Every structure is written in C-alpha cells, then in structure tokens.
Amino acid sequence: MGRILFRFSAAVSMLFALTAAGFAQGAATAPKDIVIANNANFVSLDPQDTNDNISFSAEKAIYQGLLGFDKDMKLVGVLATDWVASPNAKKFTFHLRKGVSFQDGTPFDAAAVKVNIDRLADPANKLKRHSLFDQVEKTVVDNEYTVSVYLKAPFGAMLNNFSHPGAMMISPKALQDYGKDIFKHPVGTGPYLFKDWVTGDHLTLVKNPNYWGGPVNYNSITFRSIPEDGTRVAMLQSGEADFIYPVPTEQLQVLAGQGGIVVKHDPTVGIQYASMNTMKKPFTDIRVRQALNYAVDKDAFIKVVFNGIAGTATSCLAPNTRFYSPQTPYPYDPAKAKKLLAEAGYPNGFETTLWVGTMSVSIKAAQFLQQQLAMVGVNMKIESLESGTMANKIWNVADPKDATIQMYYGSWTPSTADADWGMRPILGGTMIPPKGYNTAYFQNKEVNADIQAGLDSADVATRKAAYEKAQKTIWNEAPWIFLSVPQNIYAYKDSLQDVNLLPDGTLSVYSLN
Amino acid sequence: MSSPLPPASPTDAGPAAPGRHSPAAEFWRKFRKKKVGVASGLFILLLLIVAVIGPSIAPYPMEKPDYNHILAGASFAHPAGTDEFGRDIFSRILVGTRISLWVGFSSVFLGAVFGTFLGLISGFYGKWIDTLIMRFCDILFAFPGILLAIGIIAILGPGLGNVIIAVSIYGIPVFARLVRGNTLALKASVYVEAATTVGAKNGRIIWKHIFPGTLSTIIVYFTMRIGMAILTASSLSFLGLGAQPPTPEWGAMLSNGRAYLNTSPHVVIFPGIALFLSVLAFNLFGDELRDALDPKIRD
Numbered sequence: 174m175g176r177i178l179f180r181f182s183a184a185v186s187m188l189f190a191l192t193a194a195g196f197a198q199g200a201a202t203a204p205k206d207i208v209i210a211n212n213a214n215f216v217s218l219d220p221q222d223t224n225d226n227i228s229f230s231a232e233k234a235i236y237q238g239l240l241g242f243d244k245d246m247k248l249v250g251v252l253a254t255d256w257v258a259s260p261n262a263k264k265f266t267f268h269l270r271k272g273v274s275f276q277d278g279t280p281f282d283a284a285a286v287k288v289n290i291d292r293l294a295d296p297a298n299k300l301k302r303h304s305l306f307d308q309v310e311k312t313v314v315d316n317e318y319t320v321s322v323y324l325k326a327p328f329g330a331m332l333n334n335f336s337h338p339g340a341m342m343i344s345p346k347a348l349q350d351y352g353k354d355i356f357k358h359p360v361g362t363g364p365y366l367f368k369d370w371v372t373g374d375h376l377t378l379v380k381n382p383n384y385w386g387g388p389v390n391y392n393s394i395t396f397r398s399i400p401e402d403g404t405r406v407a408m409l410q411s412g413e414a415d416f417i418y419p420v421p422t423e424q425l426q427v428l429a430g431q432g433g434i435v436v437k438h439d440p441t442v443g444i445q446y447a448s449m450n451t452m453k454k455p456f457t458d459i460r461v462r463q464a465l466n467y468a469v470d471k472d473a474f475i476k477v478v479f480n481g482i483a484g485t486a487t488s489c490l491a492p493n494t495r496f497y498s499p500q501t502p503y504p505y506d507p508a509k510a511k512k513l514l515a516e517a518g519y520p521n522g523f524e525t526t527l528w529v530g531t532m533s534v535s536i537k538a539a540q541f542l543q544q545q546l547a548m549v550g551v552n553m554k555i556e557s558l559e560s561g562t563m564a565n566k567i568w569n570v571a572d573p574k575d576a577t578i579q580m581y582y583g584s585w586t587p588s589t590a591d592a593d594w595g596m597r598p599i600l601g602g603t604m605i606p607p608k609g610y611n612t613a614y615f616q617n618k619e620v621n622a623d624i625q626a627g628l629d630s631a632d633v634a635t636r637k638a639a640y641e642k643a644q645k646t647i648w649n650e651a652p653w654i655f656l657s658v659p660q661n662i663y664a665y666k667d668s669l670q671d672v673n674l675l676p677d678g679t680l681s682v683y684s685l686n
Numbered sequence: 687m688s689s690p691l692p693p694a695s696p697t698d699a700g701p702a703a704p705g706r707h708s709p710a711a712e713f714w715r716k717f718r719k720k721k722v723g724v725a726s727g728l729f730i731l732l733l734l735i736v737a738v739i740g741p742s743i744a745p746y747p748m749e750k751p752d753y754n755h756i757l758a759g760a761s762f763a764h765p766a767g768t769d770e771f772g773r774d775i776f777s778r779i780l781v782g783t784r785i786s787l788w789v790g791f792s793s794v795f796l797g798a799v800f801g802t803f804l805g806l807i808s809g810f811y812g813k814w815i816d817t818l819i820m821r822f823c824d825i826l827f828a829f830p831g832i833l834l835a836i837g838i839i840a841i842l843g844p845g846l847g848n849v850i851i852a853v854s855i856y857g858i859p860v861f862a863r864l865v866r867g868n869t870l871a872l873k874a875s876v877y878v879e880a881a882t883t884v885g886a887k888n889g890r891i892i893w894k895h896i897f898p899g900t901l902s903t904i905i906v907y908f909t910m911r912i913g914m915a916i917l918t919a920s921s922l923s924f925l926g927l928g929a930q931p932p933t934p935e936w937g938a939m940l941s942n943g944r945a946y947l948n949t950s951p952h953v954v955i956f957p958g959i960a961l962f963l964s965v966l967a968f969n970l971f972g973d974e975l976r977d978a979l980d981p982k983i984r985d
Contacts, residue, residue, distance in 0.1 A: 403947070473753040477751075533942075536931065544751050544771065544932075555931060557926065557930075
C-alpha cells in the first residue's frame with residue numbers, strides 16, 4: 174500500500190517537474206560546454222573493437238578514418254584527400270592529407286595507416302571489426318603520404334568499409350604504449366581529446382587545440398548515459414542536457430512546440446523485420462511466408478508501434494542504402510493470407526514462437542504482430558529474451574537442424590550504407606548462424622550468386638544489376654515479414670550547431686567539410 | 687512481522703456452553719459494528735463476483751485491438767479509456783481481477799498450508815526439528831521478500847504459475863513462525879496435557895486439539911497476506927517476471943503504461959486504482975478481522 178502511494182506521488186511530482194521545467198527555458202546563447210544524453214553505456218573507446226553505436230558516437234569525436242560519411246551518408250575523404258580503386262576491386266590506393274598529427278604529437282603518415290590496417294586485418298587480435306578487413310592480403314607504404322591496400326579477392330564495397338567508423342585511425346604510439354588498454358586511452362586525429370570516463374555515468378571530451386581542421390566549436394562535450402526515457406526528456410527541458418537521443422515516439426508530443434527546442438526525425442539506413450526460419454516447417458513453404466506478409470498491416474504497425482514515425486519497408490534494404498531498389502509492398506489482405514495458408518495445408522493456422530529483445534518498443538511491436546497473426550489463425554507466442562540469453566540461443570547452434578529459432582524480431586543497420594553489408598550478413602547463405610546474422614536461415618542459390626557478383630566487382634553498373642536482382646528475389650521469397658524503416662529521433666537546443674545523428678545511428682559532433 | 691500475534695485463548699476453540707453465544711455469533715456481533723471492516727468485506731465480495739463473472743460482463747473482448755482509437759481518454763464508450771493498442775482498459779481490468787485474486791489466494795493458501803504444517807511440527811516436537819525448521823525460516827526471512835521472489839523466479843523462469851510458487855515460498859516462514867508460537871502456548875494448556883494423559887496419539891493431539899486453536903490467527907494473517915501477495919505478484923509482473931503479454935494482469939498493465947505516464951496518464955491510473963483499492967480492502971479487512979477475533983479486545 175505504501176509502495177503504491179509512493180508510486181502515485183512520484184508520478185504526480187514528476188508531472189509537475191516536467192511542466193515547471195517547460196517554463197524554465199531561458200534565452201539561449203550558444204553554449205561552449207555541451208551535454209549529450211543518450212540511452213546506454215559506453216562499452217569501448219577502441220573503434221576497431223566496437224560494435225555499438227553509442228561507443229562509435231564518442232569515438233567519432235576523437236578519431237577519424239581515411240574516409241567517412243557526411244551527414245547525408247555520402248562518402249567523403251577525411252584523412253585521405255583522394256583514392257583510386259583498381260578495376261578488379263583488389264587494390265585500393267590512398268593519398269593522405271599532409272600536416273596532420275595525432276593528439277599525442279605522432280605524425281599521421283602512410284606508416285601509421287599500415288599499423289592500423291595490419292592491426293585490423295590480423296585475426297589474432299580478435300577485434301570486433303576484423304570482419305571489415307578480413308579480405309586484406311597486405312598493406313604497402315608507397316611513400317610517406319601514399320598507401321596501398323591489396324585484397325585476397327575482389328571486393329566491390331571495400332571503400333565503404335574504409336569509411337565505416339570501425340576503420341578509424343589510432344595513434345601507433347598510443348597502440349604501442351597502451352596495448353590492450355587502448356580502449357580506455359583513446360588517441361586519434363579528431364577535434365576532441367579524451368578527458369575522463371566514469372562507466373555508467375559520464376564521458377568527457379575537451380577541445381583539441383591543435384586540430385588540423387581549424388577551430389573547434391565547443392570547449393568540452395560531456396556524454397551522459399540516461400537509460401530512463403522520461404529523464405532524458407526532462408533533462409533537455411530543464412537545460413541540463415543540450416542534445417538527447419533517442420527520443421521515444423510517445424514523448425514527442427511532450428517536446429513538440431516548446432520554445433528553444435528542436436525535435437527532428439529522419440530515416441536511418443536500417444530495416445525492421447521479423448525473420449522466419451526458412452529451414453523449419455511451416456516456414457519452408459513460400460506460401461506461408463508470403464501469407465504472413467499479407468497478414469500484417471504495415472501502416473497500422475508504424476502508427477501503433479512508432480507513433481507514425483517510420484517508413485514502410487519497400488525492400489530488404491532501406492531507401493538510402495546504396496543500390497536500393499524499391500519493390501511492390503505486400504498489401505494488407507488477411508483474406509488472401511488465409512487463402513495462402515489454406516493452400517499450404519494450414520487452414521486453421523499454426524503455432525509458432527517469436528523471439529524478441531527486452532526493449533519496451535520491441536515488445537510492443539511483438540504484441541502487435543501477435544494480434545495481427547491471430548486474425549489469420551496463427552497463434553504466435555512471444556518470448557522476450559535478455560540479450561545474452563538471446564545471443565546464446567541463436568549463435569550457439571552449430572548445425573541448422575538443431576536451431577530452435579522460429580521467428581525473430583530484429584533490425585539491421587549497415588554502417589557502411591552499402592547493399593553488400595545490408596544483405597550478406599543477414600540474408601547471405603554464408604552467414605547462417607553461428608557465422609552471421611542470417612536468422613531466417615535463408616539459403617537461396619540465386620541470391621547467393623548475386624551477392625557474390627556484387628562483391629566481386631567494383632563496377633557500379635555490374636553491382637547495381639546484381640543487387641537489384643537479389644532484392645527482387647528476396648522480396649518474392651519473403652524470408653522476413655518486411656516491416657519498416659526506423660527513424661532516428663533526437664532533440665536539441667536550437668542554439669546547438671553541427672551536432673547530427675547520422676542515418677547509421679551514430680552521432681557526429683562536427684561537420685566534415 | 688517476526689513477533690507472533692497474541693494467540694487466541696484456547697477455550698474459545700471449545701464447544702459453546704448452552705446459553706452462551708457461539709464463537710461465530712460472538713465474532714459477528716463484534717465485527718458488524720466495524721464499518722470499515724464491513725465496507726472492505728463488501729468490496730472484497732464485489733471483487734470475488736467480478737472475478738467469477740468478469741469476462742462475461744466486460745464490454746469488449748480484452749484482446750481486441752482498435753488501431754483507430756489508441757490511447758483514447760475515458761469516455762462513455764470506454765469508461766477507462768483505451769491502451770496503446772486501442773484495447774478497452776475497463777474490460778482488461780475486469781478480466782485482470784480474476785488473475786490478481788487467483789494469484790493472491792492460491793499463493794497465500796499454498797504458503798499457509800506448508801507454513802502451518804511446519805509450524806505445528808516445529809512447535810509440538812521441539813528439539814532438533816524445531817531448530818532445523820526455525821533456522822530454515824530465518825534464512826528465508828533474511829532476504830527482503832521481493833528479492834527472494836525474484837531469486838526464485840530467476841531459477842524457475844518467468845510466468846504467472848512461477849510467481850504463485852515464488853510468492854507462496856516467501857509466505858511459508860511467516861506462517862510457520864506464527865503457528866509455532868501458538869502451538870507452544872497451546873501445548874502447555876491443561877486440556878492438551880489431559881489428552882496426552884489419556885493416551886491420545888500425537889497426530890490426533892495436533893490435528894484435533896492444537897490446530898483449531900491456531901485457526902483464528904491463520905485466518906487473520908491469511909487475509910492480510912492476500913493484499914501483499916497481490917502487490918508482490920503485480921510488482922513481479924511490472925518487472926516483466928510475471929504475467930506475459932497480452933495477459934491483462936494489473937502490474938503488467940502498469941508496466942506497459944508507464945511509457946505514457948506524461949502523455950496518457952489514464953493508462954496507468956485505472957489499473958493503479960484497481961490495485962490500490964484491492965490491496966487496501968484486504969489489509970483493512972484483515973485488521974478489523976483481527977480485532978473482532980481477538981478475545982482480549984472487548985467492546
């Protein structure tokens with residue numbers, strides 16, 4: 174009873190605090206020290222050993238790569254001024270920017286690039302981003318400011334791998350000094366220097382006075398980890414934070430129309446899907462897989478789960494991924510779904526289980542799918558699994574026959590923004606667990622051949638044709654229920670400049686021009 | 687919590703002498719004067735009725751979504767508004783009543799049965815059995831209640847059935863302690879000594895002469911525990927360890943609704959009120975019941 178009273182009074186006082194905070198907004202002047210609040214803890218500050226976007230966001234302020242993406246995900250030169258790919262996509266030569274030093278004074282040159290690429294390419298280092306460079310045969314220093322990377326096999330999308338944040342350059346001296354501990358002592362070429370990091374609380378970066386790119390906007394940037402959605406919103410309203418992300422869709426109307434605060438949302442390069450294990454009954458039957466696509470009202474899905482803030486999936490790739498080609502969406506047609514199920518021998522539907530993470534929005538999505546599938550007679554149970562348990566259940570399976578996964582709700586955001594990384598790891602025949610993320614156990618000869626053809630060539634027209642064909646086949650084969658293209662939703666004080674959330678979900682705190 | 691309530695006088699359990707009020711009549715004479723007790727009793731009766739017929743009087747099927755009316759406020763069509771899937775919250779609360787009461791009753795009942803059994807044995811036989819059982823209870827007592835329940839769920843896995851087991855396990859030591867205290871007092875009473883002298887077997891003495899004397903304490907505590915059990919079960923569901931979607935368990939409804947606290951507060955307010963009133967009713971009812979059953983309190 175006491176607990177309930179407490180819960181009520183806490184709720185009421187929070188409402189008051191939120192309203193009061195709305196009035197507390199003062200006149201805005203450009204801040205010099207900014208606070209960015211996000212929803213999770215930093216894991217590492219070694220970009221080559223990172224696989225979460227929160228960590229990449231801080232790393233991208235400290236480090237830079239040879240290439241990078243601007244705020245529209247266009248590939249631009251950063252530490253390389255120009256570059257040449259051989260026609261067979263096996264050799265890539267970079268001309269480096271002159272007069273750049275790492276934050277510890279070490280000069281940035283071809284030798285430094287070689288140290289970094291060698292580190293990434295060596296499987297013995299067990300780096301999380303080794304997969305981006307596992308095709309590298311050798312790296313050769315041509316002269317002080319020219320470096321060439323040779324691949325074992327052709328790889329058309331290699332330039333996109335160089336622009337991935339996992340390929341950012343670390344000071345060779347720091348790598349030598351700190352060894353494995355480099356993840357706590359980051360040294361790059363970027364505009365901000367590392368100051369301190371208290372796990373679970375904050376990470377502070379300060380201005381790099383010797384930055385090669387000219388004046389730096391802010392004296393310091395503090396990242397705060399605030400998992401509770403409402404708290405992040407309140408921090409922005411009270412002025413405690415200057416930039417918050419993600420903003421949950423249900424909180425949008427709280428922030429909308431408030432003076433001095435900008436709320437933005439724009440499409441990511443990600444795709445939201447529910448995969449079906451195509452090697453297990455009943456999903457071996459294409460009619461069943463298509464039926465489930467007809468059974469789900471995608472517009473209602475977006476409205477209910479994302480408050481209308483998401484795009485409809487029109488391919489297995491998001492529209493701003495390279496080589497995306499739009500397909501005709503499966504219309505919402507429960508009658509047709511029932512008919513297809515009956516043809517496939519399931520006139521009364523069937524029982525299945527969907528695995529989903531523990532985030533409330535994912536569970537909401539799962540519940541929505543459950544409701545929709547129930548209408549065509551499919552009884553889908555929801556199993557919400559904590560990430561460690563989920564990883565175990567998916568990737569500790571050596572033989573596809575032993576896989577217990579039936580349906581899986583997930584999303585995929587290829588940080589290279591290229592069709593290859595958008596398809597191969599999740600739909601490629603070589604990427605069936607435990608090797609990759611192909612939770613649909615999708616093994617299609619045509620698609621595999623097309624993905625390989627795209628990989629083998631650096632020629633844009635050839636790759637385009639291959640990926641168009643692959644997308645068409647995948648759409649028709651329906652290994653997933655194709656759902657939506659998520660959006661990045663973020664909010665900030667209108668005096669803030671040059672802080673952008675990129676379509677790949679990482680933050681950029683300065684402009685790359 | 688660890689100090690036993692004053693035991694009922696053993697003579698109360700005996701058959702009523704002619705011309706005197708029976709214990710039940712005596713209880714009713716006292717209890718009906720307690721307005722709060724009667725009111726909460728009536729509310730509990732209402733809850734029981736809703737638990738039985740709730741699903742058939744609910745205006746909407748509790749699982750039926752309406753994507754055109756999501757998070758709508760209270761209205762004539764939806765007296766408690768709709769939730770994030772456009773489901774009628776009032777209907778869900780009605781259906782949820784059965785779940786909460788079932789979890790509350792069954793978990794306390796299980797805890798009471800095992801606890802009483804252990805308490806009787808412990809109090810009657812004493813010696814090493816007593817020590818063993820009481821140290822076992824101490825260990826269970828050492829955990830804060832909800833933590834113990836979370837620990838048990840962690841072993842058994844989430845789900846309502848396991849919540850019942852978890853909540854009942856954490857009720858066992860409480861009942862064991864109370865009943866043991868009563869048993870010790872009753873064991874020393876003259877009529878038990880008399881029964882022993884005429885050669886009654888231990889089992890008969892425990893069942894026929896001691897257990898009835900502990901009943902009033904058990905009934906009072908049983909009632910008060912139900913409120914707590916409902917709250918604990920809801921807390922576990924709130925944490926995602928109990929009822930799984932789309933079960934309309936009140937705690938799970940609160941958990942789902944907290945994302946909309948500052949935009950659509952009705953999603954949490956109505957299940958919150960249902961939970962609040964139910965727990966309050968059981969606690970007040972238990973309080974008044976104790977006063978009415980306690981022979982030391984005279985009106």
